[in-house]
Amino acid sequence: MRVLCTAVPGSGLFLPTVPLVWALLAAGHEVLLLNNGDGARAAAGAGLPVVDPLPERDLWAEFVAAVAGMIKDGQMTKAGVARKPDRGGFAWFGEQMIDGMLPVARAFRPDLVITTAEQAAGRLLAADLGVPLVEQGIRLGWAGLDEHVVSSRREAAEYLEPTRRRLGLPDVPVNPVASIDVRPPSMGGLATDTQFLMRYVPYNESRVVPAWVTQPPTRPRVCVTLGSVLPALGGVGALKAVLADLSTMDVEVLLALGDIDISELEPLPANVHALGWMPLGALMPTCATIVHHGGSATVATPLVHGVPQVSLPKFADQPMNAKLMADRGVGLTVSEPEEVAAALAQVLEQPKFRDTAAEVRDEIAAQPSPAEVVGRLAELV
Incomplete structure (x- = not known):
């Protein structure tokens, strides 16, 4: 074919x-x-x-x-x-x-x-x-x-x-x-004769991952990202207050903002590691939670790994993705940067978010793989 x-x-x-x-x-x-x-x-x-x-x-x-x-x-x-x-x-x-x-x-x-x-x-x-x-x-x-x-x-x-x-x-x-x-059924995914469910498989380009990122942290590890579009539109400055608030928490922060100038965020707090562009799928296995903008792929990737989330959506489909995530019970969505730290503390402290994230992870894993879907596509031809 x-x-x-x-x-x-x-x-x-x-x-x-x-x-x-x-x-x-x-x-x-x-x-x-x-x-x-x-x-x-x-x-x-x-x-x-x-x-x-x-x-x-x-x-x-x-x-x-x-x-x-x-x-x-x-x-x-x-x-x-x-x-x-x-x-x-x-x-x-x-x-x-x-x-x-x-x-x-x-x-x-x-x-x-x-x-x-x-x-x-x-x-x-x-x-x-x-x-x-x-x-x-x-x-x-x-x-x-x-x-x-x-x-x-x-x-x-x-x-x-x-x-x-x-x-x-x-x-x-x-x-x-x-x-x-690619949606899990509990978040809208539907299988019919002409609509094929497929497991979401994260791909965010490849980079060499630092060895220490793959090791279990000594305190909760939090990934912070804004995707690729928002930083390009000058939306990084709002993170300065967020990082300042997170500096007062007993967490380790992985800052994944892509290959952009982050000088306006400096000096970074001592508990923040700037990683540049890094595939989220490589970071999620050792993260306790993620703070993000609500982009579709950015919401889906932690779902695959069973990681609870805090979202600060801005535009496009971000509010819809964040609402779907929050309604499913996988995390919380906030409207202002000043609300992130409190939401993050809640997500880290309450087991219900981790438990629900694990349910969705298992649901996604049970969906047909891309290899299985290829067989359905060949039948069309």
């Missing part, structure tokens, strides 16, 4: 797709990825065959810069979310990439196209090639035929309709022939 895979180049929107591609390759299938900029480089770093259809541009950097400009200009909703451009959202990536994608896809001649909901160009590619389209869910908030993702597909299809007509591509139904849902 020949499989063409694509996603939006943002790390949180692409990296969760990597384990399924590994499973396809391990099963002997031929796979090609289409991605751009850092997304393409991350795919190559993961050992995957990848083509950048627009190598002269970095679309994710352009997108983040546009969002940062909107925030600076005060173009925010009452909910604190940057307003979308008049034409755009994530469908913009498909519009920009499709002309470069088509010739590569036609030459590759896949039997199946796998895309994420955010990368709407996948629908156009499948239509042009006349092959089944499978949508790979990467979020905790929605998947499959959930109302939000169905309406998002329709909006993306409408956005790309002028592009489809310009390229003379055939039209196809908005919904894919099948979808993959």
Whole structure:
């Protein structure tokens, strides 16, 4: 089977797709990825065959810069979310990439196209090639035929309709022939004939992990992270007060903020270790809890390891992910940095959070592996 895979180049929107591609390759299938900029480089770093259809541009950097400009200009909703451009959202990536994608896809001649909901160009590619389209869910908030993702597909299809007509591509139904849902059932995951449950397997790129991080700590170890987007938007300063509060607690803090300048947080408290960009999956086995921004992959990774959480969500789907986590009883969500330390103390002291996190961990482990899902995909072809 020949499989063409694509996603939006943002790390949180692409990296969760990597384990399924590994499973396809391990099963002997031929796979090609289409991605751009850092997304393409991350795919190559993961050992995957990848083509950048627009190598002269970095679309994710352009997108983040546009969002940062909107925030600076005060173009925010009452909910604190940057307003979308008049034409755009994530469908913009498909519009920009499709002309470069088509010739590569036609030459590759896949039997199946796998895309994420955010990368709407996948629908156009499948239509042009006349092959089944499978949508790979990467979020905790929605998947499959959930109302939000169905309406998002329709909006993306409408956005790309002028592009489809310009390229003379055939039209196809908005919904894919099948979808993959990585949510545990107790948090919305649903298995049907066309919606395949799959175990979430964390992947946050590879780095050399310091040996001491793998060793059991002498006091509770707390990971603090803000993902990849928030630091790029200048959202690191809020952590200064958080770290100051955590310095008064008997904990060890692992600060994972990526490869960015953290000088505004210095001097760091004595109990804080700055690790730069580090795969969360490598940190979780020795952590008692994690403090984060509520990104989907950042919530899902500690769920896999049974680690309780404290979330300080800001925008996009972060509040939804944080609420799902808190409603399940795995941790707490707060609205202000000053509330983090008290919530963290509560999560560390009350066994119910650890017990519930362990329940969800076992639930995720019981879901079908990516290797099992590959067999379902082959049946579609």
